[in-house]
Amino acid sequence: MSERGWLPLLPEAFRAEVLRRSVLQHFAPGQPVFHLGDPPGGIYGLVAGTVSVSLAPSGASPRLILLGVPGHWTGEACFLTRKPRRGELRAVTETTLMHLPLDAIDQMAPRDPQVVHHVALILMMSVEFLFRVIHDLQKPEADRRVASVLQRTTWIGEETPIPLTQSELGVMANASRKQVNAALKRFSKAGWVTNAYRSIMIADPGALRRFAEGDEAD
Incomplete structure (x- = not known):
């Protein structure tokens, strides 16, 4: 401490x-x-x-x-x-x-x-x-808000599963369940996250950060 x-x-x-x-x-x-x-x-x-x-x-x-x-x-x-x-x-x-x-x-x-x-x-x-x-909440695109939340939670530690459900992630990102699900599928396909039951593993926090800030192409 x-x-x-x-x-x-x-x-x-x-x-x-x-x-x-x-x-x-x-x-x-x-x-x-x-x-x-x-x-x-x-x-x-x-x-x-x-x-x-x-x-x-x-x-x-x-x-x-x-x-x-x-x-x-x-x-x-x-x-x-x-x-x-x-x-x-x-x-x-x-x-x-x-x-x-x-x-x-x-x-x-x-x-x-x-x-x-x-x-x-x-x-x-x-x-x-x-x-x-x-x-982060002022970003107009839901997927960038979701990416921002995920990137913030990487402060828990590298290679540590993020203990968030899709519903909880939606609350933190001001996004619907449908928007969260679509964003996670997109990020998983890109190799940035691995989505599991009640947890999310961040594979590429740098890519998430760049996408969240608009530095990654849509």
Whole structure:
């Protein structure tokens, strides 16, 4: 956790205290970590496995936005706003998370004014990612939106099956099941992906990226 994601960007003393105060928690596939509307809680860092992050504006149901990768942290809004959870975090595969409780952060903050800035950095990293999501969703062609989602999920790791169904991929790409199926057939024929039951293997992430950005011929 000290080598990727949020923690490596921060001072050594702060990293050490986060690691000392955090607790490892294990989740089975499909098990929720927290739900929309849950009381305020601490932050979670992904050590191993895969989690899904679903978000929603006020009054709406959460929709799948991204799959977390090791080193990814979330849950910072509760510390910053003291409001209930604004989304849902759920284990997709066997998952290990590092949990820094809210009261632990509250104990750290009075002794170090920079703690608020350190936690806010998680928020800004999330905002940067959401900029990418918005950019991808504005592409008019459904197959390029699908390619964009697949290319983003390769951050999980090379040669690792992407644990997404066609329906879930459609939600993330704002595409119909028919559009997703057509795109996957096209990408499979080109040798870019291998489509299996409830998972997709990325064979050529570079080709997907070029196609998603319009650098690959139609």
